[in-house]
Amino acid sequence: MSARLTVDGERGQLLLVGAVVLATVILGLAIVTNSVLFTENTGSGEVGVESAVVDEFDYEVQRSTQSLLLQLNHDERNVSWSDLNATIRTNVHNYSNLLARSYATAGTVHVDASYAQTIHNGTRIVQRVDRSFTYNESHSPLVVSDRADWTLVQPSDRADIGWLALNVDLRNTSGQQAALVLHNGSESLTYQFNRSKDGQGSNLSVSVDSSWAGELTQTECQSVGGRVLVDIREGHGFFDDCTFTTFDRLTGPYDIEITDGDELTGQYELVVNQTWHDNGNVIESAVGPYPDCSASGIQPPCVSPVVWTGQVDLSYRSTTATYAATRNISVYGGDA
Amino acid sequence: MEGSLRRDQRGQAFTLEGLVSAVVVLTALWFALQAVIITPTTGGSVDPGVRAEIQQQADDALAIAAQTERDTLSELTRNWSQSRQTFYGAVNPRIGYGQRELPGTLGRVLNDTFDARGRTYNVKMRYLSPDPAVETESVIIASRGTPSESAVTASYRVTLYDNMTLTSPSSGPAELWQYDTNPTSNPIPGKSGYYPVPNALDGPVYNVVEIRVIVW
Numbered sequence: 001m002s003a004r005l006t007v008d009g010e011r012g013q014l015l016l017v018g019a020v021v022l023a024t025v026i027l028g029l030a031i032v033t034n035s036v037l038f039t040e041n042t043g044s045g046e047v048g049v050e051s052a053v054v055d056e057f058d059y060e061v062q063r064s065t066q067s068l069l070l071q072l073n074h075d076e077r078n079v080s081w082s083d084l085n086a087t088i089r090t091n092v093h094n095y096s097n098l099l100a101r102s103y104a105t106a107g108t109v110h111v112d113a114s115y116a117q118t119i120h121n122g123t124r125i126v127q128r129v130d131r132s133f134t135y136n137e138s139h140s141p142l143v144v145s146d147r148a149d150w151t152l153v154q155p156s157d158r159a160d161i162g163w164l165a166l167n168v169d170l171r172n173t174s175g176q177q178a179a180l181v182l183h184n185g186s187e188s189l190t191y192q193f194n195r196s197k198d199g200q201g202s203n204l205s206v207s208v209d210s211s212w213a214g215e216l217t218q219t220e221c222q223s224v225g226g227r228v229l230v231d232i233r234e235g236h237g238f239f240d241d242c243t244f245t246t247f248d249r250l251t252g253p254y255d256i257e258i259t260d261g262d263e264l265t266g267q268y269e270l271v272v273n274q275t276w277h278d279n280g281n282v283i284e285s286a287v288g289p290y291p292d293c294s295a296s297g298i299q300p301p302c303v304s305p306v307v308w309t310g311q312v313d314l315s316y317r318s319t320t321a322t323y324a325a326t327r328n329i330s331v332y333g334g335d336a
Numbered sequence: 337m338e339g340s341l342r343r344d345q346r347g348q349a350f351t352l353e354g355l356v357s358a359v360v361v362l363t364a365l366w367f368a369l370q371a372v373i374i375t376p377t378t379g380g381s382v383d384p385g386v387r388a389e390i391q392q393q394a395d396d397a398l399a400i401a402a403q404t405e406r407d408t409l410s411e412l413t414r415n416w417s418q419s420r421q422t423f424y425g426a427v428n429p430r431i432g433y434g435q436r437e438l439p440g441t442l443g444r445v446l447n448d449t450f451d452a453r454g455r456t457y458n459v460k461m462r463y464l465s466p467d468p469a470v471e472t473e474s475v476i477i478a479s480r481g482t483p484s485e486s487a488v489t490a491s492y493r494v495t496l497y498d499n500m501t502l503t504s505p506s507s508g509p510a511e512l513w514q515y516d517t518n519p520t521s522n523p524i525p526g527k528s529g530y531y532p533v534p535n536a537l538d539g540p541v542y543n544v545v546e547i548r549v550i551v552w
Contacts, residue, residue: 015350019357023364030368052395056492059403064495064541071497071540091539095495098537101464102493102544105472 050321053109057316061099061113062327065312068095069331073306074163074269077126077293081305088307089115109318115310119328122162122308125152125270125290127300130169133178133261133268136299148262151255152270152301155183158253159272162308162332164232168193168204168266170223175199177207178264180232181257182247187211189250191232193264196220204228208245217244227266268301271332273308307331387488393449394457394490394549401442402492410494411503412440412477413461413545414512418529421519423477424504432459433478446549455551456480462546463533475532477547487552496542502531512542 072088079087092115103109127133134146153159161182175198180191188211196203203220210216221228221237229238235246247254256270293302309330316323402409415424422429425439437443437451438459450457459477498513515531536543 013353016353016357019360023360026361026364026368030371034371052392052399052490056395056399056402060493060495067495067497068540071499075540091541094537094539095541098464098541098544099493101468102462102472102546105462106491106546 050318054316054321054323057103057111058314058323058325058327061312061314062329064095065092065113065115065310065327066329066331068092069307069310069329073124073271073331077124077128077302077304079304080294081121084305084307085118088310092312107318109316111317112313112315114313116313116326117311118307119309119311120273121275122271122273122306122332123275124163124304124306125272125301126293126304127268127302129300130172130266131300133258133264133266135258135261135301146262149257149259150261151257152180153254153256153272155185155255157272157274158185158255159274160252160334161233161247161254161256161270161272162306163269163271164247166193166228166230166232166266166268168228168230168264169226170195170202170204170228171226172265173199173204174263176260176263178261179259181259182250182254183257184250184252184254187250189245189247191244204230206230206242206244210245210249216249219244271306271308273332387486390455390551391488391490394488394551395492397442397445397449398490398492398547398549400445401440402494404441407440409440409442409492409547410496410500412438412442413494413496413533413547414500414503414531415439416502416531417504417506418502418515418531419506421530422475424506426477430476431479432476435480436478438478442547450551457549457551458483460548460550461533462548463543464536466534466536472546473532483550484552487550489548489550491546491548493544493546495544496533497540498535498542499540500542 068091069088072084072091075087092113096111096113099113100111103111132146132148134148135150136146173193173195175195177192177194180193182189182191190209190211192205192207192209194205195201196205201220202223204223205220206217207215207219208217219242221230221242222240224239230236230242231238232247236243290301290303291298293300293304295302309328311326311328314323314325314327398409401407401412412423416422417424417426420426420429423432425436426432427434427436433443437447442459446457446459458479458481460474461477462472462474464472496512498511500512501507501509502512502515510529512531512533513535515529517530517532517534519530519532533543533545
């Protein structure tokens, strides 16, 4: 009787203990489940949003720096290499400050972009006054010794071309063709220009011939105010929709020759990736012989320095993200 | 006799223990079922996963419009009508384009992404003052209502340059730096008309404008 009484007592207590354990398990599951669901809802979505902002910052700073360098390259021509570098650093710094203000107004974000260095410089060959597309060996307007047939970029200095634009004075351009010939050592591309309608028209006639396929393009570009602006590199006019073959059809590097340059009048700018050497007080150009544009009393064309590839340091800092990168900026496209 | 009496008492004890056990278990179950997670969806608002998706879509729409080759975001910021003092083709300066589709790539992408799915949005352009002490100012591109609490915001910054021009059909060849930023009827001599974004910097850079899209 005593043993049976003891077993019965234990069974009752076991029921109670089991119920308490089961209740504890149920409460524990409820707490864990709530915690998991709460954590999922607070989630990592904010990190995904910030990565998009950082990507935008990186992309736009590169693009804006490229545009800025391009404009500064083609702004003043009477500049030294050190002057150009100083101008670039100042402008990139000012742009960075403006960008930082814009990001700061949107939240606790600090951004910065600074110009680190020039990886590769180039040379700008420029004629910024209206004259014929001829070459004066004396580089002096006082000595008339212009050659109508001459070499703009020597075969020994073949280079990649980043910019080639003409601003033609149509009224002083004849109906006879002048030619700009690009060679790469095996093939050539010839751009021929003349005033339309045998020199009486109001358009610039542009034809492009290749050494491998003959005539590729024949078009006319309209003038505005007596002037025609054409971009040879991109193959189009600036003021209208005239298009023609770009020189990318010919693989570089190139040397450039001008024939019958006395038939064509206007201004031009050419940028090549030949390095500009600033050797103390002496400016040496691998493209030449042309005088330095900062010299006075010279007959164009002359040369001035440009940045071909620059380098910029970027940084982005917020309460949840930190990003830093160094980017090479190819000002005229192509590989940086 | 005595043993029988004890068995009766034990039976009452067993009954009590069973009742208590049941009460304990039922109380725990009731508590667990009544526990509520306070999340953004508790009040019936947008699921966080959906918000993240909308955020990504808005970011992508701006990126596409900014990086395309034609009808870009930059062109939209300069699509200004001086005579109407709002964007070209907009309803009025207070609501901008309102319910109309925005021009350019951004308008097409927003229409395909959000209008087609029954979502609505506001678009605003913010720009900097030349004076760093002055807060940014803004112009309405499109206002379609008051955003809900679950609205998401995406933005993209575009750099404007001095030598850019306005892109509206009614604009002339004047460059941005030539425009007056005050909407007066008598422009300052040397300035040719009104464009609200000022020249914030010396040098080729004109301003950095931020395009904000708020979707709900």
